[in-house]
Amino acid sequence: MTNISKRRNHDNVDGKKRIKNIKEQNGEELHLKRELGLVSGVSLVVGSMIGSGIFISPKGILEHTGSVGMSLVIWVLCGLISMCGALCYAELGTMIPKSGGEFNYFLETYGGMIAFMYLWVANFILKPAIAIVILACAEYIVQPFYEGTSCGAPESTVKLIAICIVFLIAINCYSVRVSTFITNFFTFAKLIALALIIVVGFIEIFKGKTQYLNPKTSFIGSTSTVSAYALAFYQGLFAYAGWNLPLSIIIGIPLVTIVYVLTNISYFAVLTPEELLLSDGVAFTFAWKTLGSFAWIMQVAVVFSTFGASNANLLPGCRLSYAAGREGHMPNIMSMIHVSRITPVPAVLFLGSVTIILMIPGDIDTLINYFSFAQWFIYGLAFIAVLILRYKHPEWDRPIKVPLFLPVLMIIASIYLVIAPILDDPALEFLYAFLFIVSGLLLYFPLVKFQLIHPRFLDKITAFLQQLLQVVPSGYNV
Template sequence: MITKSGAEYAYLLEAGKALPKSLAPIPAFLCSWVSVLVLKPCLFAVISLGFGIYVVEPFYPGCEPPPGMVKLVSIICICSVAAVNCHSVSLATRVQNFFTMAKLMAIALIVIGGFFKLSQGNTEYLSEGFEDTTHDVSAIALAFYDGLWAYDGWNNLNYATEELKNPYVNLPRAIMIGIPLVTVCYFATNVAYLTVMSKEMLLESTAVAATWGDAVLGAAAFVIPLSVALSTFGAANGACFAGGRLVYAAAREGHLPEVLSYIHVKKSTPLPSLLFTTMIAILMMIPGDIFTLIDVFSFAAWLFYGSTMGAVLVLRYTWPDVYRPYRVPTFIPVLVLLISAYLVVAPIIQNPRIEFLYATIFIFSGLFFYLPFVVWKVRFRFLEPLTTFVQCALEVAPSKFAPPE
């Protein structure tokens, strides 16, 4: 129904119009504030870190690879992916298609090998899968954070709705096919891992697929790190693509510096926004404490996913007669809203951590920038030469002069 790029940001922006005019853009602004500075670059960095681990790990058999080498290779991955996306949308799409096929071939190899082991009766580790289960509501929510983080990216196409051909058909079709396919792949792959690896082995391994390959494939085990490296490179490409589009959409609405909404005059790629996302991802890579960020800020992600479900309900009430290409039963957004509330609230009530307070403060600290720069439209004249320099150096201009592909 809403064909703007930006996913949750765009939907919260439209639903916010039901609020008083002065408050309407705040939910969308806070969503972009957290997503642009933490969530999207963090996803980009974590995936690239996976690439670095699987590329370096084969050169250090039997021991953990040096963190500095892993980070260096990860940063090279980030820069390579950014270069592809900055060059052209069509190249980024071709790269995505190629590496998706490589990913599916790697998964097929692991699943076939796993089920072969299963046919030989290797069910020891599968049968003990639910031993030592905890019923702590906070621990369950934190476990869902890590599990659902693996699925993050399910909404990447929504960030580029304006660039899709026939989005009314292709967007829902991609989501309806993609998410069940990924779910089946994850489930089958984990079953395959548990045919030869215990829970303890899974937790100790820095490269689980490579450890599985050593146990099952023998001399051909090198295929697995190579395949996973290809897979993570493709996933990083998707994360960069989505992150750049979110920055572009927020800047176009005046929620970020205008120069970030400019696009290349010939290639129609959002060059400044892609470079901005890349820079933040590299900065996150340097300290190396990315997985703590996942736990702390996943509750922020689900806060905005839940808000988006609320936006669905608001728009059904305020826009009852608008054409909807497809529609799901109302109980589905209500159910996801309740689940989101649980994932946000349970860890805080059951096991309060100072990190959650820091994350909450960070979320609402965006209001200190919202008031002067969005409401009062404060502009610093001394930055205008910098904007001109960026325009000339990158050959970019406002999107109205060169709309995206």
């Protein structure tokens, strides 16, 4: 036997001994733990939602609505839609309180095929969409160095800095509590920063700068095509993305809506619509016009906001592939957790890797459209599930039970948000998203239903990764 083989065998035995020692010392089963209270829950909702959207979406919303007044209406409507959708999700989440979200809702409602399709879409489009937030973070980091130049920041520089996702991965692999602390800290920090924008903006309003906020003139130039507003909703609803933790949504979403509307009023009190449309970073342009040499404060605030939002979205996002691994819809390694940290290390590493891959070729606007189309297709299925489960299982306990008109209303909204963008602007990203969704259905039968494809080397890779990452299946006695 070679020295390399001897070392490998020694490492394997040593790893097994460490797991055995933990078993003898603790004598308990390993499971992911619920470590979020109400304050952390509200922070996670607010931290997930207030990320890059409020700093990049105002431009897109104004562009698609055509007027200041209608853009403010869209911001309010997006908040109402988010609240209605979150309440529907609250019924599903409290009725089926399992880690994995929509995967478990679809598994109970539609069966394995639709549940697998959701996993396919979520793991490769929805959860890695934090790439948008990270790209926005990177753009705000480099923007001051290229302010006033005609070419702007090089794309390669922005994307290189965006690899900060590696740091987020390390945090989430290390400790759920550390990750939660970071989310809480940056949530309060970003609210203070947004409060600064609101205060400065309203000072300008009190000085009489209300030219673009006059109700009689602010709606002039509004887009007349109904389907065109769908893309504006995409931009706004992306800023509200982050529905989770039912006990926190009643506080979190209204808070976010108020902050967003007041922030946009402040933007329009300082910037002309033309200046906003020409800006690649509206908050930074706002700061240069109001804070002068102290504009760097806003840059730091936006970086904090986007960094914190990336972390807040990565934490729950990785638990999807973890739950899928337990159901056999993804490789078994995804269902394993670290023997001492009790964190889903393989799932976090997987999500981080796919996020980086998605981030490299994409840009923010294309990714928002790609993400939003797929997201609202999935949301539509979830709202339909509320009605189906009411019919199939009326006896199930529902700690939160919404009026029937809410899921019906949200189903109509989902149909509009899936179809209208294609009618108004049939871009390729919508076709790619649709084909990707369909491909998940096609892969279900050979990979999951009949298990026709199961390479032998996959078991060896799983065993190797177990030893390398020091992970064991959830529920393993240690």
